[in-house]
Amino acid sequence: MSKRLYISADIEGIAGVVSGEHMSPAGFEYQQAREWYTAEVNAACEAAFNNGIDEIVMSDSHGNGQSLLIDKLPENVQLVRSWPRPLCMMEGVQEGDFVGAMLIGYHAGASDLRGALRHTLHGGAITEVRLNGQIASETVISAATAAQFGVPTIMVAGDDAYIEHAQSVLPNVEGVTTKWAVSLTSARMLMPKAAQKLVAEGVANALSRLDDFKVQPLPENIVLEVVCMQRKAAELLDYLPNVERTDAYTIKFIGKDMVEVAKFLQFLLASGSLTPQ
Numbered sequence: 001m002s003k004r005l006y007i008s009a010d011i012e013g014i015a016g017v018v019s020g021e022h023m024s025p026a027g028f029e030y031q032q033a034r035e036w037y038t039a040e041v042n043a044a045c046e047a048a049f050n051n052g053i054d055e056i057v058m059s060d061s062h063g064n065g066q067s068l069l070i071d072k073l074p075e076n077v078q079l080v081r082s083w084p085r086p087l088c089m090m091e092g093v094q095e096g097d098f099v100g101a102m103l104i105g106y107h108a109g110a111s112d113l114r115g116a117l118r119h120t121l122h123g124g125a126i127t128e129v130r131l132n133g134q135i136a137s138e139t140v141i142s143a144a145t146a147a148q149f150g151v152p153t154i155m156v157a158g159d160d161a162y163i164e165h166a167q168s169v170l171p172n173v174e175g176v177t178t179k180w181a182v183s184l185t186s187a188r189m190l191m192p193k194a195a196q197k198l199v200a201e202g203v204a205n206a207l208s209r210l211d212d213f214k215v216q217p218l219p220e221n222i223v224l225e226v227v228c229m230q231r232k233a234a235e236l237l238d239y240l241p242n243v244e245r246t247d248a249y250t251i252k253f254i255g256k257d258m259v260e261v262a263k264f265l266q267f268l269l270a271s272g273s274l275t276p277q
Contacts, residue, residue, distance in 0.1 A: 002054035005207075006098040006151060007044060008089050008142055011037045011062040012107035012117035013158025015178040015195030019117075019185045024063055036192045037062070037105060038069040040157070040178070043196035044104050045074050047203035053099070061089035062105075084270040087262045088121075089138060090145040099210055100154035101146040102203065108162045108181075109137030115161035116179065116187040121265065125233065125274035127249070130225040131261070139166050141265070144218060148258040152213035155206035157199050159187055172212055176202035224253045224261050226268065233274045 011017055016036040021027035045056055056077045060068045065082040073079060078092070085091035093101060108115025111128045120129050120137055129136045131144060139162075143153040156166040157176040167175050176198050179189030190198070206213075227250045228234045238245035244252045255261040268274050 003052055004055045004057065004096060004098045005048050005053045006090075006093045006101040006146070007041065007056055007058040008061050008093075008101065008103050008106075009037070009041050009058060009068065010089070010103075010105040010107065010138070011067055012119075013105040013162055013178060014040050015190050015192045017105075017117070018179075018187045018189070023117075034067050034069055037067060038072050039192060040196050040199055041068060041104055042072065042074070043200045044102060044157075044203050045077060047200035048207065049074070049076070051204050051207045053207070057092040057095055057098070059085075059089055059091050059093075084266050086259065086266065087145055088141070088266050088269070090142050090262070093146050093151055094149050098149075098151045100206065100213060101142070101151050102155040102157075102206070103139060103142055103153065103166075104157050104199065105178075106139055106142075106156055106158045106162060106166070108159070108165050109135065109139075111135060112137070112161065112165060114181050115165070116159050116181040116184065118161070118184065122269055122274055125229050127227040127229055128225075129227070129265075130223075132219060132223050133225075134169075137165060137169075140169055141262075143170055144222075145258045145262055147215045147218055150215055152215045154210070154213045155202050157202060172214075174202050174206035174209075218258065220256070222255045222258060222261050224255060224264065226251050226253075226265075228274060230275065232276050236276055237268075237273055 022033035059080040108118035110120040155174040159181045161181045163175040178195040179187040
């Protein structure tokens, strides 16, 4: 039976990436950032294949979902691109059995005090997300989505503030530090090739101790709270019959599982309801 690995990749935690100039096609170093992004993900893939993995399903979870350079990825990778997707940053994790999930290039959450390029899902529209009362970064959301399908999150990579956060919410996870946050838009970083070597080592370490990782059971109902930057967004979303406005900026949605929660979050992100005119 083939061994399969799931990877969700984002760009903010990649070595070299540090400002808005790396985030979108308008930035002067965006194309270079795509190269660093793809190379770091490739390092993870190659290490996985060298350590018993036969197939990888991957989500390009940054920006327009088309930032990874697809022609440079290994042939035995299946890549989820573009939006919308029912499972947001974890689309594809429902497609069969995986030994684990890895989060490459992730970052700290919107309400964290430290972390380069920290935000949660939409940096221009969301102040904080909570799941069952717990502040939920993209890592918390992604790990819970993987857990919904019985997949443990086994390895993460990003800046030092991110790794500290990830290991506080996923105590046993393998962590790889690619840079050290100085401010929201500054970091002291490893050179990309050095970071790629560390990512490869982290992948090998995680795969060597798969028995250490267990999936945390999820509650029967999941309470999602989203703190909007715009008061009008919370006001309009309260018009929906399954949404409750709990204060001027916060909405609450209760899903029966992480699939419903992920679909609702994707609706918020793709519909423009968080940034009403």
